Every structure is written in structure tokens, then in C-alpha cells.
Amino acid sequence: MKVSTDWLLQLVDLKCSVEELVELLPLRTIGTKEVTDRFIELDMKGYNRADLLSMRGVALEVAAITDSQLYTSEVYAQNLGDLPKLKVEVEDDQLTPLYCLAKIEGLKVGPSDPEWVTKLTDCGVRTVNTVADVTNLMMLEYGQPMHAFDAQTVTDETIIVRLAHQGEELETLDGKKRHLEPTDLLIADPSKPVGLAGVMGGKNSEITDQTTTILLEAAIFDPKALRKTGSRLGLTSEASKRFQHGLTKTRLLQALDAAIKMYQQLGGKLTALSIVGDTTDEIKKVELSLTKTNNLIGVTLSPEQVQQYLEKLHFELEHLDQDRFLVHVPYFRLDIEIEEDLIEEVARMYGYEKIPAKELPGQAPAAIDQKKFGVITDLKHKLVKAGLTEVQTYPYFSTAILTNFGWDKHPEALVKLANPISAETEYLRQNGWQNLIEVVDKNMRQGYEDIAVFEINKVYSPPAEEHYTLAVALMNGSDNPVAELYQILRGLNLDLTENKRAVNDFEAGFLHPNRALFYDYKGKQVGGVAEVHPRILDKFGIGKRVAIAEIDLRPFV
């Protein structure tokens, strides 16, 4: 959310400087992404404070943390009058708890007033024209997205909110034809869809320069349904963000009322209005214990302090007894559900940074078996002592490895990702040593003439098996590096038994036909040491002999 500084100062009689506010925001409320002389951008990614997606919500929060007064009152004066109704049919009130539609006539579409344009621009929204800008300004001020349809294009001026039929299509405002699914919530007239609810309007009902009468929509839709449609079509917008975070009926009516007033200022006339659904927000009540609050924060606050902090944030408190309050949650705080949520409110108003450190209470629990972690650490120490350098590589097989080792012909042997970032991250590695061939190559190109590296990390096999292996690669400039690598491995004292079986047909594809020695541990084959077949090395452009080893660490950890 980009918060226009000028606009904020019109809503709050700020007691401190803007600079002080910018310093305070991350300590009391939320981190900032970018601050300029025009706006303060709040870091809302994944955040649950729906109320901070509106200038009014931000103003309330800012007033609370800076001890400032609001210029505007929070009281909503509904003055929509006694008007004829429009035909609106809501198919499912779970998917659409509230749907409001206002008909406004006598409008003239044109460029917006510079003051509006500045507000929009500061908040990172482009100006379109007077009619569209009103809906965007109200979205920014109240957090309630709105949409205006050209009334002339809506058959019988009748709106039906329903799920799409199989095979239905809609050209959205961006000019793209969308194939709809039966899970997509639609705004339709009796003959056709005119918009994707909460996602994007239809091209067929777009406001044009000739538009004089609009149907203004303000509604609340099921966030999950919208999220599903939005992510399938790859459509996210300022509006969809707000729908998904959650909206309140009170703010919706405030926004609708204010929008109508703005259209009236532009010469429009409200001639019909429909409100379908319940218009009152549920006020949640949550119990709060002072003892629990102090215990969880680790400080000692008085009941008066707790009450004062919460009241600044517009919570209302009733004393239940000496220790407990019944806290009425303001309608706009959708994120508050449980006692711990309230404790967080108290803690941040007090100031997280003032909480002192206290030593760990209680006794350390009894020791559990940590052998497997120790084994890997010891092994790494031994390898480093033997002169090897530890590397870490990605858990994937690169495309070079897939083709040079012929994995592209056996993809079923590898764990595959459903949504790889690129072809380089499509398959998980099945062994450790092949990635080390790339490490050898990379460092030879940098001029290294002696390379001794190892890695201990996980390898994977279908369907979802994973285990640690030790992989080693040695390029020592000699024509028989296996000998030295064998001696290094012997020095690790892993209690391995040598198994003098021959290289099998599969291994012959990438190992020296004679220079391979396999290892057993307690009767089971766990790995081996071998020279890599030069045919493979030639594909990487490695002109020297390379020995590798790999040990499955499952029996050891």
C-alpha cells in the first residue's frame, strides 16, 4: 500500500513530524518498503492487516501510534434516500454476502481534477477518467473496490451474480478473451456475462467517452473463489488484493455513499439503488486476561495501561473481573480472532523494543540421541583434515548433467518438479558425484591443476525418497587418480568392506571399465570409488583424469 503523505495529513492532525512517523511505523505497526517525499509504501506482502489497505484505516492506525487526532469522524451517515430499486439477483449469498448497485444518470466522462490526479498518482494508481477515478479514489480511501458498468450495455439494467457455465467466455477489460470455469464468479445480465466478480470487468460494459449513465457496483465476494479465478488467469490488481484480504460492510457503505456524493458533484443524479444482503458487521468479542498478557509479553503492565493501549486502537473494553476484560473488536480489524492477537496489540503499543531480555526459565530437557548429526560433522572434519575442500551444490541435475550422463533417456529414475523455475531445476539429483564433475570443470577453467572436493548433502529418488550421501571428486593431474582417492577414503576408517565385483553394463556408460572398486557396509553395498570414463569428461571439456567416490550415508546416521 502506497500511502500518500499529503492525503494522510488531510485525515490526521499528526502530532509528530512525518520523519518521526516513518521511524515509528516499523516499530509499532508494519515495515516500510519505500519512502519518498510523496508517499510511504507499507510492506503488505502476505500481511493480514486488511484495514491498512485504505487511507482511512492507515489514518486510524497512525493516529493511535502517534497519539494524534483524526480530522474525520468515523460515524457513517447513510443518506441514500428512498429510491426505486434495480433488478439484482444474487444466486449464492455465501459467495456474495453483500451486493450493492446504484444507478447514476447525467454524467459526462472527462479528465479528472488535478487534485484527484495527485492523490491517485501518489498512491501509485493511474488516472483514467472522472468516472473510473471516483471508484479508484474510494478504493484507496476506504479500501472498498468498486466497479462502474455502462448502464446502456447491461440488458434490462438487470444484474445477476452467478457462477459461470461450462464453456462460457468473456473478453475482459484488458482485451483478452477468457475461457471461464464453473468455479468463476460472474457478474452477468440476462443475456451475457459483463464482468468477472472482483477480478476484472468485461470489455462489453466498459465506460466510454459517450457514457452518461452508470451502474455502480460495491460488493463483497468470497475471497477464496476470487483468489482461485485470479491465480488461474494470472490476474492480480489493487482491487483483487483488497477483496482477498477481506472487506467490511461498514466501509462498503461509507465508500458507496462517498462515491455517490462525488458523482453528484460531477453533475450526476442517483436514480435507483439496490442493496442485497445484510449490511451490519459482526462485532467480535474476545476475552483478555491481564495476567496472561503480562506473562506472554514478559513485562508488568497495569490494567489502565492495557485499557488505554487498546482504546487508542478503537477496541472497547468491559471489565469482567479483577483480571479479565471482554474486548469488543472494531469492525475493521478482521485480523483479530483470539486473545493472543490482542496481546500483540498491547505489546506493540507498549513497544516491542522496550521488552527486556529474561533468561530461559526451567531446566533443559533430557538429551536425545544426536548421533546422526555428529557422524556428518565428524566426517566433514576428517575430510578437511585429509586436504579436501567442502563444496555445496544445488539439489538439481543441470541440463548439462542430464544430457551428458544420459539421464534424459531415463527421466523416470529421477524426482521431477511440477513447476520448475527453469530446465536447470526440473529434476532432483539422484547422486552427489555428478554435480562435482561440474565443480571440477568450473575450477579447471579457472586454472586449478589439482582439485580435491567433497559434498555431503541429500540425494533423491522417486517417489519422494531422500537421504544423505558423501560425494568426492579428485583431479590430481595423474593418469590414475583413483589410487590416491582410494587411500584418502581408507584414512576415513569408515569400516567399509571392499567388493571386487566388475563394472556392470549401466555403470560402463560413465565409469572406467577396470578402475572401479565397490564398498559394502555390514553386507550391503553402499558405494564405491572409480575413475570417470573419459568419454563423459570429454563432453564437459575436461581433459584430465578424474576419480570420484560416493557413499550412501544411511547406514551411518
Add this chain to the structure above:
Amino acid sequence: MEEKIAQIEKEYLSKIAEASTLEALDGLFLALLGRSGVITALPAGFRDLEAEELKRVGPAFNQTKKVLEKAIEERRQQVREAIYAKLADETLDLEAPIKERKGHMHPLTLFEQEIVKLFSKIGFQQFAAPQIDTDYYNFEVLNIPQGHPARDLWDTLYIDDKNPKPENGKLLMRTHTSNAQVRIMEEHKAPVRMMVLDRCFRYENLDARHEHTFDQFELVYVDRGLSMATLQYLSEYFLKSVLGEDTEVRMRPKYYPFVEPGVGIDGTCIFCKGSGCKVCGGLGWLELGGAGMIHPQVLKNGGIDPEEYQGIAWGPGLERILMLKHGIQDLRLFRNGDLKFLEQFR
């Protein structure tokens, strides 16, 4: 000119056929196509040719170049195959001395060993959770149901699962070590002091500041009487030890669905010690980790009574702290096997 080209082709084709080592072929390649190779030098003479002649010479030149390149490559392959065939005569000889080398531990391992030592001292023990995990342990039990806007915080890599088990949700590459939280509570009775150090994975395009593979460290601490003040103690204990006794540590509100209250951990900038500089963007503070009091629902999901016990989940960004400490500019250096980089650490 055409004759000259034909002459070169004939002469070198026979030389290539006679070459029996890769080195000889490399030499021939240079003699033909190197900076002053005979083929490379030819076009300089084309300028003096008549247009008519040029029409014939151009194609002939290209043809010859191609023929010679192909001949070298084919001969190279033949020589290689001859070398490969000789491998059958080589035997497994395992006698050799071990060279003197200076080994190096990976900087992440060094840091992780330091951390394990530090937290073992105050009773924390290591715990391992799978890297390929279910949606259930990675998201559901942590208050991040399907369709929750907070899922945007984790760009997730999913496994192409042939036989999905719907009760656990999709298989995925774990996005954080927090997939261990509920497993720890299921496997060990409270109180617990555990630490998880391992790889995590995200759908992230690589650049100097973004990695799709990274290490996380997380403490999971469940006991009676834990508070945000305990959490502050853990942050100070860690950051003062790792970044120096003069480091100041503060908490900030931060949202994670599986903790409540949620905490961001800041340390004073290690470069300017809090006065404000380029690295910390003039703030004097660096964001170094995330933490919080484990959400009562997550404790319940792990079979722990939140009325009796509190939990702390706490984790700094490992690579970030290492980069700050050692002035490392590029995150990718940790995993590209570059020995020049790795040899700086001991």
C-alpha cells in the same frame, strides 16, 4: 585462388588423417583456423578478386572450411575412441601417496557448527525434518490453509507426484525449516528445546540477492513461562556472540501466520554500529531474523495444551548474516563450487 583453396584442403586432409594424438589435432586446428591459420588468412586475399571469380571462390572457401572442421572433429573422435579402447588395458592400481593439501570447510558448515555449539550450551538439540514434505506439515498445520493470502510469502516448488495422497495434500520442497515445528511436538513431549538447521527451497529466479536453495536455522522452544522477554534473550545471546558484544538487538512487529505475537529481529548495523550508513540504508539497524510466540493453534496441532505451555519459534537468516560478516556480495557464491571463494574460509 580456387586452386590454392583446393590445395590447402588436400594437404590438410591428409595431415589430419595421419594425426594420431589429440595434441597433434589441436595443432592442426590452430594451423588452419587459429588467429594466423591458413584458412583464417585466406579472405584477406579476396579483395583483389574480380566479382565473377569471387562468386566461385566464396562458396568454395566456405565448403573447404566446413570439410576441414568436420574432418578434425571426426578424427578427434576416432583418436578418442582409440584412447577409450586402450582403457581396457589399464588396471586397478590402488597404491599411491596422498598429496599434501590444505582443506577447507564450507562457510555455511562453519557457521552452522558455531551455532550448534552455541545453542547446545543452553540445552538445544538438533532435529531433522524431510526436505520433500507434504503441504500438511509445511503449510496446513502452521495456519496457512489453501487459498490464504499469506501463501504469497512462500513461492513454492511442487513435486510432480504420480500417486498423490490427498489426505496430506501435495508433495513439495519445504519452503522453510518450520515444517519441523509440529513434527517436533508430535515426537517429543513438552518441554522441548530443539534446533533445525537445513536446506530450504523456493521458486525464485537466481541473482546476486535471490536464491532458490538456501539454509535456514530455527529454534523450536516449548516450555512453561516463556515470554517475548525470553525471545529477546535468545536474540541477544545469538547476535552478540556472532556479531560482537556491542551489538544491540531489538524486536519489531512482524506477521507470520504461525506465531502470535509475531516478531522481526533487528541488530545494530555491523558496519556503522547504529549511526546509519549505506549498508543499513541510513537506519542504523539491519533486519536479521524472524520469530514469535508459537500460535496456540499450532501448539494444539502438535498436541500441546496452549493454556499450560508457551512456544517460541526463532530463526535468523544464515546466509544474510554471513554475507554481512564477510562482505560477500553475491549469494550464488555459496553453491557454485568456486574454490577461490571457498578457500577464504577456515
